[in-house]
Amino acid sequence: MPAVHVTTTVNGDRLDYVCESDETLLDCLRDRLGLTGAKEGCGTGDCGACSIILDGRLVCSCLVLGVEAENREIETVEGLAEGDNLHPLQRKFLEHAALQCGICTPGILMAAKALLDRNPSPTEEEIRFGLAGNLCRCTGYDKIVRAVQDAAKELQGA
């Protein structure tokens, strides 16, 4: 099967790439488009490090085929900030030291954004279940939850 040409929108930009029909969207973002923000931690949808937002839904990009992205809307961590001002989540993660090694941070930021888009003032438990699909081995999640709570407050204009 010859490679497939895909036209899609990533962080608002219309982009094209050519990929094999069995290549994952994660590999296309990283190897075809050079967007290495999404990371492969497991390749089986169990760690969330590859999380992106596809047509408004939080998904693991390792469990989506590159060819499925035709005419879809993709949001990745590279698109979170607007120009040089960071998204409140990005700022709060730094202020709360909510990351140590940072490999899980892109995926967790996308999951937190998807959570706050649907539930602007979540309880601690809602945050914890909203982020349960993103493994972090360094922090024990404490400061991550506090950073999301703080960002939610700021986004609410509180």
Added chain:
Amino acid sequence: MRYEAPVSLEAASALLAEAPAQSFVLAGGTDLLVRMKGGFVEPELIVDIKHIPDLQELRLDKDGFVIGAAVPCAALGENVELSAQWPGVVEAANLIGSKQIQGRCTIVGNLCNASPAADSVPALVTAAAKVRIRGRKGTRTVAIETIPVGPGKTSLAKGEFIEAVLLEKRRPRSADAYLRFIPRSEMDIAVVSAGVDLERDKAGVITKARVALGAVAPTVMLVEAAAAAIIGSKLEDKALTALAEACSAACQPINDKRGTVEFRTKVAGVLARRAAQIAYQRAGER
């Protein structure tokens, strides 16, 4: 590997009819792509059904709910009417994987992956759900429990695929509930699971019941004896104990990396009892 994205049911079933042996339907892909990554399957053809309008619909018509095969589980939880009438089914569907998985996986995919531990299947079985299957010669509708026949195997004939899951309207004074045991609080495959659907009369006596267990046999198990144990009762302790014992007796679990025979046998009864109490309490509120 050939990838096709038909936009009509006819095109899809035509593709699948003369498809090579190693061909698969793609909806959420959260099982299929894992098996591809692990090298367990190397598809020659993938038919992506997410571009067929009918399959993307979740609607309530006069006979009940029609849940299209391409509707992601997350959408089930967001449907107020479905969540109100079938909380057990929605609970089960929303336990699959994580938020990321929920955005993609479908209950038909969960059903056709035919894992003994599939989360949504016990709840759909207690709900007496049906599935509409499309083949070359048109469609047929069957009870959902006839689909899985063994780990990884379904009763679908070559070229057939499931269009929708059909759920009746919720009968008055009836409700369902689903519980599963996982060692963590999220992200796990059920070690053992139990679904209960029951109906009670005005006095609170249970008149109808269906009890199903997951991950304790090659396929989901409908346990008649467990239903019988609570019909005619108001879920007093004696009835609950009989329910738990009937479930444990029916189990034929295996020892594997996720759980032991003793554990699954005991906890099946515990979960069935707790699910029955939730369903009984929910039914009281309707």
Added chain:
Amino acid sequence: MIGTKPQGERVRVTLWGSLRSAAEGRDTVEVEAATIRELFSRLGKSYPGLKPFIDRGIAVSINGQIFRDSWSQSIPKGAEVYLLPRIAGG
């Protein structure tokens, strides 16, 4: 030894369990040494059984402080000296 350096202090060295079999079963030995380097070279001569352990890397505790490689470290008079396995971190 020709042109020997000034004699260091007599140092009492305690060996950990499995080294005893390499030092004729004794759990303490005495040797003259002013630094860890001298300690190792003299120990190796008087108790050849210890040489392979020393070559593979051994840690030395002097008054409770553990030194892994600093062989020029001096050994104060009357210090408590222990030989210990080389410790890996995580």
Added chain:
Amino acid sequence: MPLDVKPDLKREFDVVGTRPLRPDGIDKVTGRARFGADATAPGMLVGRILRSPHAHARIRGIDTSKAEQLAGVKAIITRDDLPDHSNGDRATYDILYNCMAREKALYEGHAVAAVAAVSAAVARQALKLIEVDYEVLPHVTDVDAAMKPDAPVIHDDIFTEGVEPKPDKPSNVARRSEFGHGDVEAGFREADVVISRSYKTEATHQGYIEPHACLASVSPDGSGELWVCTQGHFMIRNVSSQVLGMEISRLRVTASEIGGGFGGKTHVWMEPIALALSRKANRPVKVVMSRDEVFKATGPTSSTSIDVKIGAKKDGTIVAAEAILRYQGGAFIGSWADLGAMTAFACYDLRNVRTVGYDVIVNRPKTAAYRAPSAPMAAFAVESTVDELAHKLGLEPIDFRIRNAAREGTRSSYGPTYGPIGIGATLSAAKNHPHMSAPLGNNQGRGMACGFWFNFGGQTCTSLNINLDGTIALSVGTPDIGGSRASMCLMAAEELGIPYEKVRCVVADTSSLGYNDVTDGSRVTFSSGMATILAARDAIKKLCGRAAQMWGISEEAVIWEKGYAKPAGPNAGEFPPLSLKEIAAAAATTGGPIAGHHEFNADGAGVSFATHIVDVEVDRETGATRILRYTVLQDAGKAVHPAYVEGQFQGGAAQGIGWALNEEYVYGEDGRLQNAGFLDYRIPVCSDLPMIDTVILEIPNPKHPYGVRGVGETSIVPPLAAIANAVSNAVGVRMTHIPMSPPRILKALEGRS
């Protein structure tokens, strides 16, 4: 040359102890940070490794001819491409053998061959075409089974060391070690109460979310570049060049951002393979491990089997303590039982103590360190027994520990006498902490435990260069896993007396600095921090010299204060202070670039203690355990950046919780790992844990200019025992097998009733 590193205990710090944003944070929250797998190079090939499906097999032959013909395959290597350059050094030979199997495949997942191809698909296909002629041999994976006389012997050239008389038959027991003092038999006779129990812990993995990855590029003249995620790129350079017979200067290694390590990336895994493939193909080769490979073929912990016996008088004084510790170190010689035997009773002041360690070889991957390696398992066994003994004596667990805790002057169970140590402080802080007296519901229980770990210093080299505009370029050689660059900038800024933002810290590659030991042993803030402070002092001396030149006075008449050179002393003369910026601007005219360096083998790291308190709730009907509340109390000496100190406490506790409740390597009868993935190797998820409260104690370390102690490892030691004690307190079953999974707890509950 003893350094003047004694801390000035009365010092008020300006920036050290504050919580600024880390200098490298923006890249990590915007996706720009480049980890191991994020690098590419022109003409790059994809490397893939063929691994043994058998736990133990002789490799009679490897036929790569079909694979060689596959279009797109550029290089294939096997053992024949890796001649033995170890010239008799067993440790180097074992590393070579572990990188690629030689005579035998020693564990499932052991590398057997490797391919470099134009695409992943071609590489995968090529691996299928390589035919390996295996003679499957009997295997053993359990530590106790491997010690039985009838167990299959894995290495016929290993004879148990540390045993008299010297054995003449090869054995899976590589080494026996012993520590302790006094007369334990006499002590047990004197005891009123004696408890002895046997414990087992299963193997766990560090669980870093970033799989190993590297990009190697070696040219025909033998010079090479390697981009790799590692805790020690200098170690990678030394070991890779040794294994491949390259001269060290030929290889330059750059440490990428590292996606977690915890000791698991302190070793060489597939880096020599990538270099060898690149050398043969004469093109860059990128090798990225799958998660399955990370579980099967990197460095999990030992699994252990430990017997503990402790005796005490009615008044609560421990009079005798003994532990026999059996640790498997995978298919190669390790000294993990040594560490277990040394740390087991290290928290206690004991008259009679004896610990015996057995390092055992099995058909499993080569064990690597995992955060205070070997200590959590030994602490689980000892702290569980101590807890049970406290209850038997009718004493509060915390009081029983305070009574027997080690203190300054205590002879440690591994030998040397302790100097000033922090365990007493953590215990009294725990005793007075509100968590210790908070109410508990039914099926809920509280547990506590203590933990000990050696910290150490190690070889460190740091350079601090002053830029024209007075800003600082700080180069350290210790990869930054948990935010240490922020601490380095804080210490440099503090010593120079300039704002934190004026310092930029980078982790330099191996051609820009002298040798640095691996980032491990909780050493970075201690050693690289001390080197940074001393490099800053070196720079300050030079800055004062330059100021003296500018003022035309003698160097001795110039002092440095809060970022300024000032004239001082009787005949110094009146000059307005010169800022660092002003001196830097004039550098060209006063002698050229100004820099401070420091290279040394840091010592005096001192030992580290922690006390943990945990509340759990156990579901009696399913055996599931939920963590309700968790408190970590640990001594940091001086918390340079408190947020990242808290992060180490919380991260260690979370890993301990996962180890205690869910994580384990599950092996089948066929010697194969059954759960090589994050679905069935379950590390804690966000919804599993409560907030983790931390208490930082600051008892200054006299051997560091700012009093710093390492904090990175100790907090993984107490959780296993603390949770076991909490479960026992909640539902009255003493769990002796880690992890305390629901099936095990349920079985224990049913066994008891």
